[in-house]
Amino acid sequence: MKREDCEALDRADKLATVRDRFDLPDGVIYLDGNSLGPLPYSVTKRLKEVVEGEWGIDLIRSWNHNDWINLPFVTGEKIAKLIGAAPGQVICTDSTSINLFKLLVTGLGLNAPKTVLLSSHTNFPTDLYMAQGLGGLLGDGRCQLRLVSDSEIESALTDDVAVLFLTHVDFRSGNLHNMQHLTNLAHEQGALVLWDLSHSVGAVPINLDEWQVDLAVGCGYKFLNGGPGAPAFLYVATRHLPQATQPLSGWMGHADPFAFAPEYRPASGIASFASGTPGILGMAALDVALGQWHDINVADVRAKSLSLCRLFYQLVSQEPMLEALCPVGTTLLDQRGSQVCFSHPDAYAIVQALVARQVIGDFRAPDIMRFGIAPLYVRHVDVFDAVRHLCEVVSSEEFKAPAFQNKTAVT
Numbered sequence: 001m002k003r004e005d006c007e008a009l010d011r012a013d014k015l016a017t018v019r020d021r022f023d024l025p026d027g028v029i030y031l032d033g034n035s036l037g038p039l040p041y042s043v044t045k046r047l048k049e050v051v052e053g054e055w056g057i058d059l060i061r062s063w064n065h066n067d068w069i070n071l072p073f074v075t076g077e078k079i080a081k082l083i084g085a086a087p088g089q090v091i092c093t094d095s096t097s098i099n100l101f102k103l104l105v106t107g108l109g110l111n112a113p114k115t116v117l118l119s120s121h122t123n124f125p126t127d128l129y130m131a132q133g134l135g136g137l138l139g140d141g142r143c144q145l146r147l148v149s150d151s152e153i154e155s156a157l158t159d160d161v162a163v164l165f166l167t168h169v170d171f172r173s174g175n176l177h178n179m180q181h182l183t184n185l186a187h188e189q190g191a192l193v194l195w196d197l198s199h200s201v202g203a204v205p206i207n208l209d210e211w212q213v214d215l216a217v218g219c220g221y222k223f224l225n226g227g228p229g230a231p232a233f234l235y236v237a238t239r240h241l242p243q244a245t246q247p248l249s250g251w252m253g254h255a256d257p258f259a260f261a262p263e264y265r266p267a268s269g270i271a272s273f274a275s276g277t278p279g280i281l282g283m284a285a286l287d288v289a290l291g292q293w294h295d296i297n298v299a300d301v302r303a304k305s306l307s308l309c310r311l312f313y314q315l316v317s318q319e320p321m322l323e324a325l326c327p328v329g330t331t332l333l334d335q336r337g338s339q340v341c342f343s344h345p346d347a348y349a350i351v352q353a354l355v356a357r358q359v360i361g362d363f364r365a366p367d368i369m370r371f372g373i374a375p376l377y378v379r380h381v382d383v384f385d386a387v388r389h390l391c392e393v394v395s396s397e398e399f400k401a402p403a404f405q406n407k408t409a410v411t
Ligand SMILES: *Cc1c(COP(=O)(O)O)cnc(C)c1O
Pocket: 095, 096, 097, 098, 124, 126, 127, 167, 171, 196, 198, 199, 219, 232
């Protein structure tokens, strides 16, 4: 594969013009959109309006006049379209960690008296930590965390499991769970499922309603490009909403918050999953970033992602200099999310040396270099150039420079 071939693939790309919607710095090859999506121009413009016009001039009237109060639902419905959810089941709120906590309790409540929460050791740590915190709060009698390896999930799904909670795409390996299959198996055992979509929403086709998923959460700042610390979202299937409760019963989830009644009375439907006041600046950014999807089809995004990932693996495997890089996770592309990762003993230093060359990927302990493939703005030529830089960094051993050895707080 030559660079000209990559240019030809980019010319034929249906999504080619979407890249122009992003304010990407010149010369940067950005392969970390699975950690923090880049800035869309529409967000810069919208935030200026919200700050200067809505907050600055309309002040508190904005909750009504500018419909701030409904933003969690408006934004939630835009996310719903990307995850195959009919209206009324998604709200944009809080962080993924908080939403996961809320929905684990929801699941335990819906499936009482079962007490087991089943997950994999490789699940994203915050998901495991939140479950551990919940276990400490409720005690063994009401919540038991069962963690197994990925290959043991099916055999550990026994009829005492209340909730199976997993992340659709593994953040380290990039492996994609078969959501439909595992959801079916869980239901056969009388368990509910709670899927974390953080690493798949906006990158992989998801059909929550069709697959009969019960509960889901996900992140707004990765493939959705909502900005650092953007609000997250949660999904509760319509069939569960009448019985579903959540523990963080704040006033924004009350049936009539401005009655200021002393007793909590939940709003009906998904609204009861709100807790406190939404952060409007962050949510307005995510909302407008989601607006970009009006003319984008997730199937096209997935097709381009597969083409880019295939190219990445192909170029690396054809390069004798990169022999020491070992693919992490499966190499079957249809069983992967939208990232490629390799292990190497000097992974951290190699990633730092790449960043110094403006090729931004990231490192995950202990020895993984990770490259996020976000098809809205990554081109085939970017993959080609990134692998060329990778080759130069490894063959010249420039990664051995002392400057690339020091670990920063955020990797
Ligand atoms: C990114 C990510 C999170 C992030 O949670 P925060 O509460 O936003 O820090 C949670 N779970 C998974 C699987 C993630 O990939």
